[in-house]
Amino acid sequence: MLQEDRLFPIEPTARSIARSLYETVRTLPIVSPHGHTDPRWYAENAPFPDPAQLFVVPDHYVFRMLCSQGIPLTALGVPRVDGGPTETDGRKIWRLFAENFHLFRGTPSRLWVEQSFADVFGLTKRFSAETADEFYDHIQDCLARPEFRPRALFERFGIEVIATTESPLDDLEWHEMIRQSGWSGRVVTAYRPDPVVDPEFEGFRSNIERFGELAGTDATTWEGYLEAHRIRRAFFKSYGATSSDHGHPTARTEDLSQAEAAALFEKALAGRCTPEEADAFRGHMLTEMARMSLDDGLVLQIHPGSWRNHSAGVMATHGRDKGFDIPTRTDYVRALKPLLDAVGMRPELTVILFTLDETSYSRELAPLAGAYPALKLGPAWWFFDSAEGMRRFRELTTETAGFYNTVGFNDDTRAFCSIPARHDVARRVDCAYLATLVATGRLDEDEAFEVAHDLAYKLAKTAYRL
Amino acid sequence: MLQEDRLFPIEPTARSIARSLYETVRTLPIVSPHGHTDPRWYAENAPFPDPAQLFVVPDHYVFRMLCSQGIPLTALGVPRVDGGPTETDGRKIWRLFAENFHLFRGTPSRLWVEQSFADVFGLTKRFSAETADEFYDHIQDCLARPEFRPRALFERFGIEVIATTESPLDDLEWHEMIRQSGWSGRVVTAYRPDPVVDPEFEGFRSNIERFGELAGTDATTWEGYLEAHRIRRAFFKSYGATSSDHGHPTARTEDLSQAEAAALFEKALAGRCTPEEADAFRGHMLTEMARMSLDDGLVLQIHPGSWRNHSAGVMATHGRDKGFDIPTRTDYVRALKPLLDAVGMRPELTVILFTLDETSYSRELAPLAGAYPALKLGPAWWFFDSAEGMRRFRELTTETAGFYNTVGFNDDTRAFCSIPARHDVARRVDCAYLATLVATGRLDEDEAFEVAHDLAYKLAKTAYRL
Amino acid sequence: MLQEDRLFPIEPTARSIARSLYETVRTLPIVSPHGHTDPRWYAENAPFPDPAQLFVVPDHYVFRMLCSQGIPLTALGVPRVDGGPTETDGRKIWRLFAENFHLFRGTPSRLWVEQSFADVFGLTKRFSAETADEFYDHIQDCLARPEFRPRALFERFGIEVIATTESPLDDLEWHEMIRQSGWSGRVVTAYRPDPVVDPEFEGFRSNIERFGELAGTDATTWEGYLEAHRIRRAFFKSYGATSSDHGHPTARTEDLSQAEAAALFEKALAGRCTPEEADAFRGHMLTEMARMSLDDGLVLQIHPGSWRNHSAGVMATHGRDKGFDIPTRTDYVRALKPLLDAVGMRPELTVILFTLDETSYSRELAPLAGAYPALKLGPAWWFFDSAEGMRRFRELTTETAGFYNTVGFNDDTRAFCSIPARHDVARRVDCAYLATLVATGRLDEDEAFEVAHDLAYKLAKTAYRL
Structure with a gap:
């Protein structure tokens, strides 16, 4: 069912330009610098269990x-x-899933699923109640075959490098197992310290104690705590990490004095932080992380603005990450000022900003990234990782921040089979945007080829230092 | 002057798809589940007075x-x-009006007025100072003829059902008169309880007393008050109501204990609510209304975010609804949480959300409606009931919420002659959007025909239970 | 490198309409009612120093x-x-600049610079590291020639009138020198009173004293202060001023009693205003300015919403206006109510609103301007003075406010050579928008020609009373 020219401009001249651009990036290797696939898949290389476990149960979009x-x-x-x-x-x-597949009309999930069916499993009929069993049986058969095991798919997908995301409390056993296996696939970790930087995280104090044990230092003092971060970041770097990842409710940063920060940390350990103090502590830790990045070179990713687990009922019954994370209005201009005043003018630092509030693209994010050397803009993300969402991202950021304050695409996904489709959608949408610039005299065609390559491949590698 | 292909994509391939889609929905019956036409028109079936009274004086857009x-x-x-x-x-x-008709260039009012002139009155010249008298005389002549009386126009417009909006203090006499008349036109009411749920409404206490009288219960106690709602909702249902309608300043909801709610109600009756308490009471009543909807099946409509009567001078001289209601920034994620935690996961409930803050489409409304079973999105509304407004609505909501968490079009109008034109504009814009999806490989053409029918007709009927 | 049809719609029918419209406005005189060129240039008519001083050093976009x-x-x-x-x-x-010119791909700066190179200096090669010296030498040679002096360029650019911006503390010596010179170029001033209306401005008290001296009145009393404004406004009018210009952090207005205002003024003079009081005073002064405008006819421009000098480091090292002014979320509905209640219904007053928060276009600004007689919308501005930014401005405001509550284009620039390019981009984008309306049946072609002329020329003249 998939059209060859999908997502390109409709007008023939522009479509032709887009097609030419796309042909040069279509088969470039996939650089996936931010995502949530399970390193255990690559470590154990066991077959995926069944079609529903692959396409429905883990995918909160679906x-x-x-x-x-x-x-x-x-x-x-x-x-x-x-x-x-x-x-x-x-x-x-x-x-x-099949009976209700019409619900996905017009959504990116529809595109990803159909392209996965076609490209990964060779299924080109329409998915529906009528074909449900046929699809199920076929995919089930495939999954039993060696060429559909995780490492084989990884290679077939043309993944040059993929990042997973782990907590500092993780011992990176799967990453170690991958390394031991001698497999050549490049799977790196990323440092996501929520359990040890958020005083409101479940078990904060015991997390900190465990953190200290893993680092071999007493993390219950402020100095020891910072040292534990340095040690664990170095450990993560030894497993390929080039970035840290921070998903706070807001973009708030602080640059407190060391005495103030130490006092807050002590309160946090004692479980006596007010919500405001917990928020200030999280905000201060972003600036501390940025300072450590100046030393160890990890790229700092900030993606604020999600009201996690919005439904009390779903949280109680099913727990976290069940599709009920809802975006909220997010301020960057005031929120980031302490961090930016501290380190924002340092060109050797890279801070990548994501948003779930599209109103910030043109009003806040592009003007900030178009001025501060340390800032770059992450791609359209989550609800906006879609044809219209990515088009808006380019239209709303490029005129102020250009292309070179952005960092290419990342898929951010747990849905392994959708990775090539997601990168393909991004490449198509970017080529469509570039073709429109060319067709309206805003960019020369030879430049567009260079930019297309940058957006599909090079910017992700350089921004994430991969 | 009207182009046959107006509002369709310009590119010929996409235009052709749009035209084909539109041909299949162009003459579908009009389902108008939310509006403000006067039931007296249908009851008395008297001639409309004159062209100015029809097109200018009641239309605050104009x-x-x-x-x-x-x-x-x-x-x-x-x-x-x-x-x-x-x-x-x-x-x-x-x-x-005629001398200044150039002011409406590029506005939906221009489209609606011109299409009304052409389709209702057969006037196809350009409306201007030169033709003002000719138009006036012609329309005046028409209005005197039986085929331009309200019921005749209702039938000619192909209205299958239209909802009006009444207060619980209304005795629905015009609806009764319609029923008694034996006329087959289907005109239903909707339950809009502002005068009895808003402690800041003029005459709140006497409204409540009158409310109790109409319901045959003592509405000055909390329990009696809730019972009065149940009784009046049932009365409204007996006149065809399938929905209630709530236009609060914000989307705030609360789910207070019955004791807290009763205490607030007592204060409200005594005129002693602070603005904060009045707001909390209104917010709590939305949750109470939702609970009643679980029992009686009325669809709950919430359309917050208008700063009513913004000009103190216009309010003093001319009163309410004079074009000075201005949209404001509106939060849904925090505001709706109490109601959603109480009833949001109930699939048998339908809550329809409207907005005057387009920034909420992709950031808040589509993610909420794309997760909670009880939520659906009302169409682009009021200032956004326009070609660009409706396009943005689809582009900003479909990728996250799909089509089936939306409820089709409603005209929301007092301007009777514009009803067919408004539905026609909506059908054209939706077909244009669908054609774009087809032409860019995001939807198959046969599916687009089904969705076009759903958007033009079926979704409004099913969502509003009509 | 410049395409003849740049920025027009891609589809041939619409492109052809756009081209026809554009041909009729392409060479219209430039009316530049709001900008920041240096009146000294026109007064002294000295050569511009060198290419870097012309294109890089003064242009914070670059x-x-x-x-x-x-x-x-x-x-x-x-x-x-x-x-x-x-x-x-x-x-x-x-x-x-040349080596990094790829950074500007997709930005309006790229278009402006390339068009300036081509149209002002006849340089049509691509600007790059390879051609840097060639461009430098050529421009340097040009600048030494009489036809590249400011007045010659002013005339060659077809500038009918240009406004500069001065403080009430300015003696307008350059404007006087222009007048004395007998040169026929029309350069007018605009009244920008930040140093004497903002209690937080550096040296507020001494500014007020100097203000009184210049006005020949004691400006340290509230009545004398208001009188000084009247006197200096009249003085500015005598140098052609038709507008005042107000760039507060927010759009807040107040309409205090004279006693309250006088008390705040006394506190401001004594340096004892809290931030809140300083803000209230600024807000009140907007209403006072509007009242003076009713008397003297100056158009009142409000452009709020910039967080000035966001980087503490850049401010400390390089001072103001160094590209680190970042937009912030801006409210108009609540903020403007005091002013609007005071004078908003007066049709003889013109208040022009600008924004750096695009979310306010459709939600707040168009509804306000589409109702209040005193309000008009300034063009897409600063970060939004771009192809996409101007398109969004039209798409988001026209349907509610029409064309005639907008005021044409202004370039708002310090970059003299970019003025024709900026107006050209605006004319192209407006013609593209109009062509789209025509091609989709929303505007008749003959009307589009009239509107194109209005947007390119007439609206700026009439709205600014030039």
């Missing part, structure tokens, strides 16, 4: 849409916190 | 634009609160 | 982009507050 139309999460196999009953019959889940 | 360029509202026949002098000569008002 | 990629401001010749070393070799600066 099951939240089905849920929004009244299909219970339990009917889709989403696990319960209490271990209570949830659908385990993959075929039943699959049929529900 | 007279506010003329006012914005310095034409006094009194010169346009807009009534004064003090009964003081205002223009009564329809022809004089009409000429002012 | 040097902030270079800075954002790690090039130090000092390497670009941007002066230091402490008079410390900064690059003075124009050719070195120029080479840095």
Whole structure:
């Protein structure tokens, strides 16, 4: 069903330019510098269990849409916190998905799923109630074959490097196992320290104690705590990490005195932080992380603005990450000033900003990234990782920040089979945008070829230092 | 002057797809589930008075634009609160309208008025100072004829069902008169309880007393008050109501304990609510209304975010609804959480959200409606009921919420003759959007025909349970 | 390199309409009612110093982009507050600019610079490291010739009238010198009273004293202060001023009693205003300015929403206006109410609103301007003075406010050579928008020609009373 020229401009002249651009980037290796695939897949290289476990159960884009139309999460196999009953019959889940596939019309999930069906499994019929079983059986058969194991797919997808995301409390055993295996696939980790920088995280004090143990230092003093970060960052770097990753509720930063920070840390350890103090501590830690980045070169990623686990009911029944993270209005201009005053003019630092609030693209993010040497803009993300979302990102940021204050695409996904499709959509949309610039006299065609290559490949490598 | 292909994509391939789609929905019956036409028109079926009274005086889209360029509202026949002098000569008002018709270039009012002139009255010349009298005389002649009376137009417009909006203090006499008349036109009411849920509404206490009288219960106790709502909702249902309608300043909801709610209600009755308490009470009542909807099936409509009667001077001289309601920034994510935690996961409930803050489409509304079973998105509304406004609505909501978490079009109008034109504009814009999806490989053409039908007809019927 | 049809729609039918429209406005005289060119240029008519001093050093659009990629401001010749070393070799600066010109791909600066090179200096090669010296030498040669002096360029650019911006503390000596010279070029001033209306401005009290001296009145009393404004406004009017200009951090207005205002003024003079009181005073002064405008006819311009000098480091090293002014979220609906309640319904008053927060276009600004007779919308501005920015401005404001509540284009620039290019871009984008309306049946072609002329020329003249 997939059109060869999908997502290109409709007008023939511009379409032709887009097609030419795309042909030069279509098969470039995939650089995936930020994502959430499970390193265990690459370590164990076991077969994926069944089509529903591959396409529905782990993908909150998919099951939240089905849920929004009244299909219970339990009917889709989403696990319960209490271990209570949830659908385990993959075929039943699959049929529900197929019967309701019309809900995805016009969504990027539709594109990703169809392209995965076609390119990964060779399935080119329309997915529907009628073809559900045929698809299920075919995919099930494939998954049993060696060429559909994680490492084989990784290679077939043309992944040059992929980053996973781990907590400083993680011992990186799967990354170690990958290394030991001698497999040539490049899988790197990223340092995501929420459990040890957020005083409101479950078990903060015991996290800090464990953190100190892992680092071999007493992390319950402010100096020891900072030292533990330095040690664990170095450990993560030894497993290929080139970035840290920070998903706070807001973009707030602080640049407190060391005495103030130490006092807050002490309160946090004692569980006596007010919400405001916890927020200030998180904000201060971003500036500390940025200072460490000046020393160790890790790229600092900030993606604020998600109200996590918005539904109290879903959180109670199914826990985190179940499609109920909702974007909120996000301020950057005031929020980032302490960090920027501290380190924003340092060109050797790279801070990558993401947003779930598109109103900040032209008003805040592009003007900030178009001035501060340390700032770069992450790609359109999450709800905006879509044809229209990526078009708006370019239209709203390029005129102020240009292309070279952006960092290429990242897929940010847990849905392994969708990775090539996601990069393909991004490459198509960027080529469409460039073709429009060329066709309207805003960019010369030879330059567009260079920019297309930069957006598809080079910027991600250089910005993330991969 | 009207182009056959107006509002379709310009590129010929996409235009051709849009035209094909549109041909299949062009003459579908009009389902108008939310609007403000006067039920008295259908009850009495009297002739409309004159062209100015039909096109200018009641249409705040029209007279506010003329006012914005310095034409006094009194010169346009807009009534004064003090009964003081205002223009009564329809022809004089009409000429002012015609002389300044260039002000409407590029606005939806221009499209609606021109299409009404052409399709309802057969007037296809350009409307201007030169043709003002010719148009006036022709429309005046038409209005005297039986085929231009309200019921005849209702039938000619192909209206399958239209909803009006009444307060619980309304005795629905016009609806009763329609019923008694035996006329087959389907006119239903909707339950809009502002005078009895807003402690800051003029005469709140006496409203509540009257409310109790109409319901046959003592509405001055919290329990009696809730019971009065149940009784009046049932009464409204008996006149066809399938929805309630809530236009609060913000989207704030609360889910207070019954004791807290009762205490607030007591304060409200005594006129002792602070603005914060009044706001909390209104917010709590949305959750109570949602609970009643679970019992009686009425669809709950929330359209917050208008700063009503922004000009103190216009409010003093001319009163409410005079074109000076201005949109404000509106939060949904925090505001709706209490209601959503209470009832948001119930698939048998339908809550329809409207907005006057377009920034919420992609950031808040689509993510919420794309997750919570109870939520659906109302169409682009009021200032955004326009070609660009509706395009933005689709582009900003579809990728996250899909089509099936939206509810089709509603015209929301007092301007009777514009109803077919408004639905026609919506159908054209939706077909243009679908054609673009098809031409860019995001939707198959056969699916687009199904979706076009859904958007033009079926979604409104099913979402509003009509 | 410049395409003849740049910025027009790509589809041939619409492109052809756009081209026809553009041909009728392409060579219209330039009306530049708001800008920041230096009146000294026109007064002295001395040669511009060198290419870097013309294109790089004074243009914060240019040097902030270079800075954002790690090039130090000092390497670009941007002066230091402490008079410390900064690059003075124009050719070195120029080479840095040329080597990094790819950073401007997709930005309006690229278009302006290329069009200035081509149209002003006849340079049509691509600007790059390879051609840097050739361009430098050629421009340097040109600048030495009489036909490249400011007055000659002014005439060649077809500038009918240009406004500069001065403080009430300015004696307008350059304007006087222009007048004395007998040159026929029309250069008018505009009244920008920040130093005497902002209690937080450096040296506020001494500014007020100087203000009184210039006005010949005691400006340290509230009545004398208001009188000084009246006197200086009249003085500015005598040098052609038709507008005042107000760039507060927010759009806040107040309409205090005279006693309250006088008390705040006394506190301001004594340096005892809290930030909140200083803000209230600024807000009140907007309403006072509007009242004076009712008397003397000056148009009142409000452009709020910039966080000035965001980087503490850059402010300390290089001072104000160095590309680190960042837009912020801006409210108009609540903020303007006091002023609007006081004078908003007066059609003889013109208040022009600008924004750096695009979210306010459709939500706040168009609804306000589409209702209040005194309000008009300034053009897309600063970060939004670009192809996409101007397109969004039209798409987001026209349907609610129409064309006639907007005021045409202004270039707002210090970059003299870019003035024709900036107006050309605006004319092209407006013609593209109009062509799209015509091609989609929203405007008749003959009307589009009239509107194109209005947008390119007439609206600026009439709105600014020039």
